[in-house]
Amino acid sequence: MSEPAAPPSALTARWVAPIDVPPIAGGTVELTPDGRVAAVHDRPDARSGAEDLGDVALLPGFVNCHTHLEFSDFAAPIPAAGAFADWIAATVAARRERPGDRMDRVNRGLAESLAAGVTTVGEIATGAPEADGWNAARLPPPHARPALVAFGELIAPRDPVAALDAARAFLQSDGDPPDLIRGLSPHAPYSVHPAVPTLLAACPDTAAAPWAVHLLETSEEIDLLAKGQGPLAAAMERLGATRSDFGANRLRRDYLEPLATAARGLIVHGNRLTPADLDWLAAPERRHLSVIYCPRTHAHFGRPPHPWLALREAGVRVALGTDGRGSNPDLSILGELRFLHAQFPKVPPADLLALGTRCGAEALGVGGGRLRGGEPADLCAVRPDGASGDPAADLLHSGSRVVAVWRAGRRVV
Missing domain, CATH: 3.20.20.140 (Metal-dependent hydrolases)
Incomplete structure (x- = not known):
């Protein structure tokens, strides 16, 4: 596998699931150049420079x-x-x-x-x-x-x-x-x-x-x-x-x-x-x-x-x-x-x-497992099955699937 491209400055998706707090509709995950999470929020002003993942839920790997x-x-x-x-x-x-x-x-x-x-x-x-x-x-x-x-x-x-x-x-x-x-x-x-x-x-x-x-x-x-x-x-x-x-x-x-x-x-x-x-x-x-x-x-x-x-x-x-x-x-x-x-x-x-x-x-005893500032940007995007309004429930339906994965902020799948 070749070396992945440099990480984007931010990712946005229909849902962002930080795990520690409720899912964020239209959320954004900002990334640091060294592959960590800088911030997680729903500020519209940050979306213009973010890579839009579309109709997926973005969550920790x-x-x-x-x-x-x-x-x-x-x-x-x-x-x-x-x-x-x-x-x-x-x-x-x-x-x-x-x-x-x-x-x-x-x-x-x-x-x-x-x-x-x-x-x-x-x-x-x-x-x-x-x-x-x-x-x-x-x-x-x-x-x-x-x-x-x-x-x-x-x-x-x-x-x-x-x-x-x-x-x-x-x-x-x-x-x-x-x-x-x-x-x-x-x-x-x-x-x-x-x-x-x-x-x-x-x-x-x-x-x-x-x-x-x-x-x-x-x-x-x-x-x-x-x-x-x-x-x-x-x-x-x-x-x-x-x-x-x-x-x-x-x-x-x-x-x-x-x-x-x-x-x-x-x-x-x-x-x-x-x-x-x-x-x-x-x-x-x-x-x-x-x-x-x-x-x-x-x-x-x-x-x-x-x-x-x-x-x-x-x-x-x-x-x-x-x-x-x-x-x-x-x-x-x-x-x-x-x-x-x-x-x-x-x-x-x-x-x-x-x-x-x-x-x-x-x-x-490792980093990751949640999206918050300072954590490794090890992420995955899941295309949910269903639109119940509860993204966690939709992710657990049988038809949901992983469509992208990031390691240290760089997309690898």
Whole structure:
């Protein structure tokens, strides 16, 4: 992709949706030469010099807080008819058997994300560069992809010290582009030794990074951690990682509580969070923690209702992810929002838009996710379906589509 043209001085559209305040009819977004938002307003005098986008809604780019881009070449999700352990086994096999190059698939997913209006991605970065793993040197230039928070995946069922060494190695970021933040993903309680999160929390380098952990995802996970039983226990036995130290509170003590010591923490999925967990998360000292809900992945597995509404009511930040094409038909956060709007029609559409923009940026600890002075000019224009007078609702109709995307004020789609 060639270098995009210099940013215009301003953009105007039928609607501008800043997210933090109600949509502005005929609004204008003024841009700085270095690709940030200068101002957002509805002053008619500023429209004469602005690029008029016409009958679209201009809003911040969407934020996908959790995805596995290495599966971006999947034409359809992996079936989930059996136990979760069976789906994991099929996913691991697919990872090993996929033809081609892993970073090619990651970059394919980044291109798909950008075309869908996603301008920031929380990616689970798998494997070391020297072993055909995730390699920042092979990313497209910043204008050709979303900004990234790359969570280095730790799969370590047996050796906690080796996991700490791998984590510190991943966080070394010499030569990274400025829009790449490195974090860590001690994958899940069934794939990471219980000592690993505590070791990461005790090390200044790793504790200062953002973390993302798959937690409280299934009843099988709870059976494993509380009783050492079930399909995941059998899978661990096949890995030679069986332990005898299971107990009813191990999951929270060994994984959830160390997560709270990280600079920023994502509880990925959190399908089985209890009312007591909600109270714990809602404490002021844990406002740096967020729950990442992947709605269409949740539906793919046919899981019981997710507690996202109760979490929001308790004051816990909820943001959205797509999880990846292993469990989702695409990488579109707008698709997730449409799905939620259809499932929860009583939730105000403006609140749903915030889940896929501002809440995601806050969860990842990055700029963007709202239109206001000083924020990165990472934007998307959506042609709405319908003319109800509520642009947020019209954006969530099935016929709406992303028609343009800007990174740092420069149009890239």
